[in-house]
Amino acid sequence: MSEKKMSRRRFLQNAALIGGAAMVPSLVMGGNSVNGKKRKSPSPKVIGANEKVDLALIGIGNRGAEVAKEFYKTGLCNVVALCDVDMGAKQTREIEAMFPGVPRYQDFRKLFDEMADRIDAVVVATPDHSHFPICMAAMREGIHVYVEKPLARTFRECELLMEAEKRYGVVTQMGNQGHSEANYFQFKAWKEAGIIRDVTAVTAHMNNPRRWHGWDPAMDRWPAAEPVPETLDWQTWLCAAQEHAYNHDFHNGQWRCWYDFGMGVLGDWGAHILDTVHEFLDLGLPTEVEPLYLKGHNRFFYPMSSTLRFHFPERSGMPAVDITWYDGLDNIPPVPDGYGVSELDPNIPSVAGGKIQPAKLNPGKEIYSRELTFKGGSHGSTLSIIPEERAREMAGRLPEVPKSPSNHYANFLLSVMGREKPRSPFSVSGPLSQVFCLGVISQWTGEKICFDRTTRQIVNNPLANQLLWGIIPRDGWEEFYRL
Secondary structure (H helix, E strand, O other): OOOEOOOHHHHHHHHHHHOOOEOOHHHHOOOOEEOOEEOOOOOOOOOOOOOOEEEEEEOOOOHHHHHHHHHHHOOOEEEEEEEOOOOOOHHHHHHHHHOOOOOEEOOHHHHHHHHHHHOOEEEEOOOHHHHHHHHHHHHHOOOEEEEEOOOOOOHHHHHHHHHHHHHHOOOEEEEOHHHHOHHHHHHHHHHHOOOOOOEEEEEEEEOOOOOOOOOOOOOOOOOOOOOOOOOOOHHHHHOOOOOOOOOHHHOOOHHHHEOOOOOHHHHHHHHHHOHHHHHHOOOOOOOEEEEEEEEOEOOOEOOOEEEEEEEEOOEOOEOOEEEEEEEOOOOOOOOOOOOOOOOOOOOOOOEOOEOOOOOOOOOEEEEEEOOOEEEEOOOOOOOEEEOHHHHHHHHHHOOOOOOOOOOHHHHHHHHHOOOOOOOOOHHHHHHHHHHHHHHHHHHHHOOOEEEEOOOOEEOOOHHHHHHOOOEOOOOOOHHHHOO
8 A cells, every 4th residue: 555645544534534434334223204294105107118208317417418319310209307416507507498388397305295196217417426226216106217327326225226226126227328238148148158267367457547546645624614505406416325514516527536425436437347257257246345556535525546356256166356446546457468449439428428438558458367368448348359369369269249139228128128138237237236345445555355245243242343334424314325
């Protein structure tokens, strides 16, 4: 470990100051009630075979605008409601103009109070910390849910969302869009054909610039309070998070920088790079996560660079696997001989029209098995066998790979209609997101964590174990943490 600004002991002593006291398990173990009244569990919304899905969009600025357009392009939905805490701001106006006359809300709770019976499904494209309460509120109404990645900000929130998916019987999908593209079907076919087998190590990397690169990691306080924009409902933006004064560096994508609100580079890109590795190698949860390098480690926002090692044990005849994650501009991992060119997938979605810029090593992964080495990019990028000589030898043994019948957005809507099954439901994307939650805890504490997959507890660090639960929600938000 290098370039840390404080001792581990001091960091752990002060860690609770990041977002308030740790949550106690009893808070989230309550029954199916609100304010002492029994909550009804409505049946999941059913769509007729020839009907479109009536869709509510929650979060319509920046990335939310891009997602809204993609759903509309499918031709499979009617947009019946818009919701954004900053409705009327510059970033929401384009989507507002696309759907004139559609009811508009700033608070998702009011949306569901007034329109739950007219909504079949909801699309959630809001900051990471707000995914959980919005998804829980929707599922309780029998509303099907599509939510951008990562699934939620804490390990226990992911757990509750998976439990809710089962209880309420709704269709769910996390927005790691590549899980409906070429890499998904190729990885599945190559695994079933025995091309991908006996994997022992994976290197994953995202070394492009992030919003907080260049900030001073010696920060010792939260940003100064600023006037709340007239269009913004700041209290609803905070959701269950502890009270913070508004600052522009918490808003419009900047939330991803802060431990209280976002999941950093790992949560942002891990689901696009490691999704097929995790699902088709049946990795489940790691037993160890170790921070090998943290540059600019501090109590408030994510490191400038991180190297994290995740250890997954043997599973069903498959060997143990170590995944090593690299992020940061100056933290480029080594690549194997014969790697060739690092290409950037042109299909990586834009955010508000801005495309990701090429880096020294573009986002992707290298997969090492006992016989073969593979390289791949992010999102839907397919794998290649390296070096080229070995790829030519294997060419005649590679199976035919089926084409995707639908993109990720259409797959969700068709699943709501009963015509397909979702490819990234919470039962699949939840454990993947929990891997990233464990990684963030290791980044946050700066400590190696040891995780018991049976008890689902961190066994070597009591504070880190409490961080599985997150923080005590603000008054009025506790109900979302009860099934």
